[in-house]
Amino acid sequence: MGIWFTEKQTANFGITAKIKQTLATVKTDFQELEMIQTEEWGNMLVLDDMVMTTEKDEFVYHEMVAHVPLFTHPNPKKVLVVGGGDGGVIREVLKHKSVEKATLVEVDGKVLEYSKKYLPTIAGALDDDRVEVKVDDGFMYIANSKREFDVILVDSTEPVGPAVSLFTQGFYTGIHKALKDDGIFVAQTDNPWFKADLIRQVYNDVGEIFSVTTLYTANIPTYPSGLWTFTMGSKIHHPLKVKKERFTDIETNYYTSELHYACFALPKFVKDLTE
Amino acid sequence: MGIWFTEKQTANFGITAKIKQTLATVKTDFQELEMIQTEEWGNMLVLDDMVMTTEKDEFVYHEMVAHVPLFTHPNPKKVLVVGGGDGGVIREVLKHKSVEKATLVEVDGKVLEYSKKYLPTIAGALDDDRVEVKVDDGFMYIANSKREFDVILVDSTEPVGPAVSLFTQGFYTGIHKALKDDGIFVAQTDNPWFKADLIRQVYNDVGEIFSVTTLYTANIPTYPSGLWTFTMGSKIHHPLKVKKERFTDIETNYYTSELHYACFALPKFVKDLTE
Structure with missing residues (x-):
């Protein structure tokens, strides 16, 4: 065996x-x-x-956490990724030509080190000129930022260990402050089969702070239940109101402009968590 | 442990x-x-x-295999289920009031027997007055039917053992003959992560026989990869052209009228299998 x-x-x-x-x-x-x-x-x-x-299924998560908000925003220039030390989200962010600077704040330098060594197709983009990497606490970095970012992506672990503070309303308040006036953020929010209460709580917390709150899903075979959720908080722009002309041609293996809209159509038992 | x-x-x-x-x-x-x-x-x-x-995740598969074709057909009266001895697809079929008769052809009587005993919330519907149960070979039953059914649902195992003949072009030809002039069929066609070749082959085979061939997906946590596909062959009706008035109120836990359309928006690497 x-x-x-x-x-x-x-x-x-x-x-x-x-x-x-x-x-x-x-x-x-x-x-x-x-x-x-x-x-x-x-x-x-x-x-x-x-x-x-x-290496085999990473494209789903990384594409879906990045492209849905980056195509929802009309002109994302400054992007912050909290967590995501493997570099996959940054790789997808850089596919958007409007992006001038992508900052990665990863608390654990060892994640960066071992990803660069053993996951080169994922972490390679961290060496790009447009990327700034900081080994720092994401919660504190957000708390010290003000009207700085167009898009913030929270690529955390599940809410245990170092990521606990990244699932609090205080963190979402900080994100709102750190975003520009038409900013957008997305956080990975686990799966609806085993963590329904978490999704419901985050959705409520984000809804109290952002005027546009939405939930979307993707299939990730190696993640619990295979059905993953992402919660989006946006100050102005609505992901379902993106005009078709907005989609530029980028290379993907999961995300499509059709899925951009369809991923917000939730299974009934998931939709119930948002009501 | x-x-x-x-x-x-x-x-x-x-x-x-x-x-x-x-x-x-x-x-x-x-x-x-x-x-x-x-x-x-x-x-x-x-x-x-x-x-x-x-018992916990069966609703996804059973709802999605049944409601997508049954709402695509304007007035399904006679429905045939091939396989599906657990009774779950039949339970969902019966939620449609237009259905006058639902026939189940299951080759293995023991599946019926043990499902009735240990899966009563799934198999209970098999005792309904509108249901006819036959312990018989699905391939032969189809071969002997002509212009009889509005909708045929193929709820088979994976293409090993008794189900091998249900993944052949000869079977799809038989289904076309067994359907009325505006009939629709759906077959479960496994997952795109581990069985890409199978999906591509079935899609091609069905496409040569039916004028409208489409593929849709659902998340099923206990099935391989968590992402399941269904191939639909239809003589006339297109699932994306269903008018909103067609959707009647039925109780579901996964399927919604919104998902009816959205489930056809495929991830890029799955869409590629249909092109």
Whole structure:
């Protein structure tokens, strides 16, 4: 049978993947980091026993967290990514020619280091001239920013460990302040099968601060339940009112301009979490 | 840790679920049947080591295979379900008041027997007055039918064991003949992450026989990759041209009239399989 990595997505359910070899096991200042070479998904980054990204299916998450808000905004120039030390979101952000500067604030420098080493197709974009990388606390960085960004993307882990503060209303208030007057933010907000209460709470919290609050989904096979949600808070622009001319030609493997609208059509039991 | 059931969805990847107890293990004339009580998903029907349905997430598959074609057809009266011995598709079909008769043709009587015993919320509808149940070979039943049905739904296992003949062009030709002049059929066609070639082949085969061929998706956590596809072949009616007035009020937990359209917006790498 060989060696298998198993993530318990709940106490009673999980996924399991055959391993070619373990590339690194590190205890960082913030979390346990593992880099695993799997047979099915290529190299896989695991933090605190949770799959963060894999070479084979990473495109779904990274495209969907970036392109939906970046095409909703008419002219995004300054973009901030909180978390996302693997560099995948930054790679997608840079596909938008309007972007002049993309800042990454990742609390754990080891995530950057090991991603550059073992996930080069994902982390390679971190060396781009338009990118500024800061190893810093995302919550504090947001708290110290004012009317600075067009788009803020929160690519955090699940709300355990270092990411707990990134799921609080105080954080969303800070994001609102850090955004320009027509700014947009998106946060990954876990899955509706096992974390319905979290989605409902974040949606309510964001709704109290932003005038346009929406939820959209994507299929990510290595994430719990395979159905992932993203919560968008926007000061003015509505993602469903984007005109077709806005979509420029970028290379993607999941996102399409058709899906831009369709991803907001929620399954009934997910829609119920927003009402 | 207790006892866990693991399905290898590929040679190198799978899901694993904690078991409360095994309710039945039977070798039928066609396949191995297991009924397992799980902690996470309730009772789970397993055929030849593959999860067929679970009490907790069955609604997604059953609603999506039934309501998309039944709302695309303007007035479905006679419906045939091939396979689907658990009864879930029939339950959804009966929510449509226009349906006068729903025929289920399941090759394995043991699936009916154990579903009635251990999956009563799914199989209960099989006792309805409008339902006719036949324990018979689906391929032959179709071959002997002519211009009889408004809608045919193929709720098969994956193309191994008894279901192999249900993924052939000969079968789709038979379905075309068994449908009335404005008939519609839908077949489950597995997932695009691990079975891309199968989807491409079925889509091509159906496209050669039906004038309107479309593909749509749904998220099913206990099915391989979590992203499931359905191929629809229709003689006249187009699923995206359904008028909003057509949608009658039925109780669902996944399907909505909005999703009826949105589920056809495919991720880029899935859309590529249809081109």
